[in-house]
Amino acid sequence: MTDWLGPQEWQAVTLSLKVAFWATLLSLPLAVFVSHALARWKFPGKQIANGLVHLPLILPPVVTGYLLLLIFGVNGPGGRVLDTLGVGIAFQWTGAALAAAIMGFPLMVRAIRLSMEAVDQRLEQAAATLGASQLRVFATVTLPLALPGILTGTILGFAKAMGEFGATITFVSNIPGQTQTLPSAIYSFLQVPGGEAQALRLVIVSILIAMAALILSEIFARRLAQRMEGA
Template identity: 75%
Template sequence: MDWLGPEEWQAVALSLKVSFWAMLASLPLGILAGFALARWTFPGKQLLNILVHLPLVLPPVVTGYLLLLTFGTTGPIGGALQKIGIVFAFNWTGAALAAAIMAFPLMVRAIWLSVEAVDPKLEQASATLGAPRAWVFATVTLPLILPGILAGAVLAFAKAMGEFGATITFVSNIPGQTQTLPSAIYAFLQVPGGEASALRLVAVSIVIATGALLLSEWLSRRIAARVRGA
């Protein structure tokens, strides 16, 4: 990407870093939530469903402000974490946290649908042979839902790359520290002569988003083909 300037490349690199860690850190919890919503029956299941999908309907600025109140240096969790050297507010780690929360519903939804597509009889057959639940999940369920997990991870990564409202509210727009790709586009549009840089970053965003959608669609077709062949 030699056609990108230093500031532009810095924003792209930071966005890739933030999106990768946002996706990776939330993946185990996403698998657990998707499996729980698809298979388990427990008190508060509807509440969990609401909490998982709430970031989709809340204004992103509201989510960012709630994160600031909770994980800021004076917040109940942020203040405690700061004592052991973990800081989220106005740091790239905070951008990753905000991006993970905003992308989490897409990840869980993809995993949820992939778990529902697995025939429970396959798992029951393994269980009747004496296999522990953890072994059944690792050897039967997990391989079958792997395309869904990958699709959810790809969608979450792409969503994290485009996250703006919650991120800028929680960690501001500090070049080199918290200025992700969308924040950089916004910043370039606020200064005279910044349209060219903003346009280049828009092109990068479109390429990444299109690639993610194509990959997710391919993985979804793999899931559908596997279900039809089952």
């Protein structure tokens, strides 16, 4: 693939994988926590919280990117705080990871929440009556039974991060080798005469990565289901 892709194309592929990996890894623990809260807890403003979680799915991605720029840009409140800590994310790959994580977060939460809601609460109650704490019930009962949904949510979040364009290009621009991911590279190549071949190669790479992720998720889900049936 290194011979088939040019330097700029290869940079876009590796950067996209890097962004998608960190976006998924860092948002997964929060997605599990939020999913459990929405599935099991009762608290004031639950519907509002649920709406805020899924808001990136409804808003145009450019709006999400612009809000991120207002908050975490150089002159934004979040940007100034991070700047004092020596951390910058606007117009850097870390900002692309943040944008991708936010856009993929609702898909992760929805898949994980549905899986947790499908867990029989009588099993959780039985564990609690045996003296298990809420944290232990979650770790030993809820979480293992919800693993298929967690896996699905992880794959969806990763795929969304790989394909994120609108919020990313608005927040971190389209800088080759620094913030140019697969979608923005495809867009750039289509804007110049003779760039169709490069764009097509990246489209093929995107399809291959997406198909590989789906196949792996299916394999892992089947193995997990077999282990749970055999347990």
